[in-house]
Amino acid sequence: MTERWKHRADDRTRLVQVGTTSLLLAFPVGGVFLTRAVSAMEPLVLWPGLVLSAVACAVLLSRRSYPLVVLLMTTACIMTEGFLGYLLTPLLMGPMLVAQYTVSLRPDRKATWYSAVAAAAGIALTGFITTDSSHDWIIGLVNPAAWILMVASFGSYVRVRREYAVARAEHAAQEREVETRRRVVQERMRIARELHDVVAHHLALANAQAGTAAHLARTHPDQAIAIVEKLPEVTASALRELKATVGLLRQDTDSQETAPAPGLEQLPHLVDTCSSAGLDVAVAIEGRPRPLPPGLDLTAYRIVQEALTNITKHAATPSARVRLDYTPHDLTLTITNEAGTRLAAAGFPGPSRGYGLLGMRERALSVGGTFHAGLRPEGGFEVACTLPLPSPEESTS
Known part of the structure; x- marks a missing residue:
């Protein structure tokens, strides 16, 4: 009235x-x-x-x-x-x-x-x-x-x-207005990291597989054919992740029907994919693994994925060691490439070069963790980050 x-x-x-x-x-x-x-x-x-x-x-x-x-x-x-x-x-x-x-x-x-x-x-x-x-x-x-x-x-x-x-x-x-701009910038950075991780990882693996197949085409044609046959799996996986990411951007509202984000449960599949590209990956798990929150699980997976992608593209020797150390309060990820002194000459990116290391650092800091990447004193390159884990009461609530 x-x-x-x-x-x-x-x-x-x-x-x-x-x-x-x-x-x-x-x-x-x-x-x-x-x-x-x-x-x-x-x-x-x-x-x-x-x-x-x-x-x-x-x-x-x-x-x-x-x-x-x-x-x-x-x-x-x-x-x-x-x-x-x-x-x-x-x-x-x-x-x-x-x-x-x-x-x-x-x-x-x-x-x-x-x-x-x-x-x-x-x-x-x-x-x-x-x-x-x-x-x-x-x-x-x-x-x-x-x-x-x-x-x-x-x-x-x-x-x-x-x-x-x-x-x-x-x-x-x-x-x-300032808060809206800040959220827009954060969302752009998140989308950029997701697209970079998806595209860079799969393209690097596809490029490595194609290069290996071309190298073995004359001397070992059977091995070259086997590698080429695995290329559709890599490209299909890339298309699936790209479709899922772009699909999220096109949605007007949140949906429960979207595919789950990747996590450490997909680590064996990631190792198999890297192995098909010629990268020898050894995984070691210490402590008692436990389910992680979706955001933290995605962060850990993307950091391991990007580190293995960098090793595939830049390392002098195609080998990597992945270590997951679970403690009651933290999860420590260590990805190491023991490439010797040829690593720097191969052009492995330092902490201030490229977007891969920058994206990994931003992911770790966004969940309250720490990040370090650099050359090892005994040779090779190492990526290490510590991610805080929620208490059992918080994870079950």
């Missing part, structure tokens, strides 16, 4: 202003009759006070367009009524107080207080001149001026609250 009346008021602004002003006219008219009722002297003539009150209320229709002019006119009307002998009560000063409140809502603070002091001084001067008894100076001088300053203070308070609300809304909008 409230919203409906609000919309109606917005559509009929002028009609609402006229109605409000008409209701406001009752206050100064009441002040005029109150003066006549309490006056001990000869009865006052009503019509000058009624006319001046009507004029003061009528000019309020333009208070939003010309607030200072309206304040000046209403002040003149009230001062004239004071000189005619009417008591300067809050009822009689109603139109002037409304005009002062409207001026106080403006952002120009100097104009607010200058106008308030000027209006209060004018009313105080009127009360000082028209007050006969020295005992009535509080009612005729201080009280009217205090009402004006109080209304100006209240209007300034309302203005400050509105400005604060606007500033707070703008700040909240800026924070939402």
Whole structure:
């Protein structure tokens, strides 16, 4: 009901202003009759006070367009009524107080207080001149001026609250925009890592298999044919993962029908795929393996996958050792290639080269882990990361 009346008021602004002003006219008219009722002297003539009150209320229709002019006119009307002998009560000063409140809502603070002091001084001067008894100076001088300053203070308070609300809304909008941009950047980085891991891994294996098959084509054609026959498996696996990744990007809402993300359970298949490309992979597991959360499981799998891909592309010797060390609080992954001194000459990427190591580092840090990659003192290259494991209570909840 409230919203409906609000919309109606917005559509009929002028009609609402006229109605409000008409209701406001009752206050100064009441002040005029109150003066006549309490006056001990000869009865006052009503019509000058009624006319001046009507004029003061009528000019309020333009208070939003010309607030200072309206304040000046209403002040003149009230001062004239004071000189005619009417008591300067809050009822009689109603139109002037409304005009002062409207001026106080403006952002120009100097104009607010200058106008308030000027209006209060004018009313105080009127009360000082028209007050006969020295005992009535509080009612005729201080009280009217205090009402004006109080209304100006209240209007300034309302203005400050509105400005604060606007500033707070703008700040909240800026924070939402910054948070949206941050999430977009994070999502782009996540998608880039996924696509890089999928494409780089399978293309590197396919390239290694094709190179090995070409090398053995003349001397060992049977082995070359066997390697070529395994190429469709690698490309089919790449297409499946790409289809799953792109399918997630095209979905408008979350779906429970998407294929599960790869994890360490697919590590034997990953080792077999690398072996078909000529990479000898040895896997060692220490500690008691336990199920991992999906995000952590995917992170561990992608790090092992990318490390083996780098060894396939860059290592001088096609061999790798993968070690998974489970502790109650951490999972440590170590992927080592003992390639000797030829590794650096083969162009194995350092910590600042390529996107593979950068992606592995970002994955490890995103789950609160640590990451290190570099040449080993005894020769070769090693990738090591430690991923924090949730407590048994958290993993079962």
